[in-house]
Amino acid sequence: MSSEILWYANRATGAVCLVLFTVVVLLGIAVRLRTRLPGLPRFGTVALHRGLSLSATAFLAVHIAMAVLDGYVDITVLDAVVPFVSAYEPLWLGLGTVALDLLLAVLVTSLLRERIGHRTWRALHWLAYVSWPVALIHGIGIGTDTGTDWMTWLTVSCVAAVVAASGIRLAHSARASRRTPAALLRTAEGART
Numbered sequence: 001m002s003s004e005i006l007w008y009a010n011r012a013t014g015a016v017c018l019v020l021f022t023v024v025v026l027l028g029i030a031v032r033l034r035t036r037l038p039g040l041p042r043f044g045t046v047a048l049h050r051g052l053s054l055s056a057t058a059f060l061a062v063h064i065a066m067a068v069l070d071g072y073v074d075i076t077v078l079d080a081v082v083p084f085v086s087a088y089e090p091l092w093l094g095l096g097t098v099a100l101d102l103l104l105a106v107l108v109t110s111l112l113r114e115r116i117g118h119r120t121w122r123a124l125h126w127l128a129y130v131s132w133p134v135a136l137i138h139g140i141g142i143g144t145d146t147g148t149d150w151m152t153w154l155t156v157s158c159v160a161a162v163v164a165a166s167g168i169r170l171a172h173s174a175r176a177s178r179r180t181p182a183a184l185l186r187t188a189e190g191a192r193t
Contacts, residue, residue, distance in 0.1 A: 006070035007144075013063035014139055015154065020056035022158040025132050027052060029165045033172055057107060060100070092141035099135035102127045132162065 027049035030037065037045050067075045075093065079086035083101065084094030109116060109124040116124075136159070145151040 001069070003070055003072045006066050007072060010063060010066035010070060011143070011145055013059050013066060014143060015145070015151065017056060017059050017063055018136070018139060018154065018158055020052060020059055021132055021135065022162060024049060024053050024056050025128065025162055026165050028128065029169050033169060053107075053110075057103070060103070064100070089142050092138055095134050095141065096138035099131045099138055102131035102134065106131065 027045060031046050031049050034042060035045065036042050037048070040048065064080050067073070068077055068080060073088050075086060075088055079088075079093060080097060080100065083097040084090050086093045106125055106128045109121050113121045136155070140146050140155065143151065
């Protein structure tokens with residue numbers, strides 16, 4: 001495969017990863033809010049979140065492989081898994097590595113969810129909320145399409161969607177924390193009748 005094909009594949013998979021991981025974050029928020037997507041039962045939203053998470057991870061593996069295989073820039077497998085050791089763009093590449101390592105922690109703990117328990121899994125799953133913006137900054141800093149109109153609009157759209165969904169999630173949490181125990185009891189009793 002020529003270096004030019006690898007470079008285009010790396011750029012394309014990076015953009016696809018941005019979109020897929022943005023949708024994964026949005027679906028994760030929807031799952032937490034118990035939101036039903038039109039045409040899907042609630043468990044369908046969970047299944048879609050899991051399925052797209054795996055698809056996004058596969059695209060990320062291809063993105064990393066293309067970067068390592070492309071001889072134009074010297075990026076090694078070690079550079080891809082150990083943050084800030086690369087000779088090429090150590091800060092920006094290192095942020096991508098941090099995002100990958102956080103994502104791997106989320107992936108492994110999700111696969112071991114039954115063994116580690118829901119509480120531990122949920123605490124570690126918050127790393128996904130850290131991984132997404134770190135990966136975004138990586139892409140902005142190192143991406144060769146940064147500054148092009150299409151990539152600017154794609155990035156702004158992804159950020160706006162995650163900020164809006166996070167705002168809804170935070171508002172929902174704030175409302176839930178303001179509920180008094182008596183109000184919760186009345187709600188529970190009303191649901192039983």
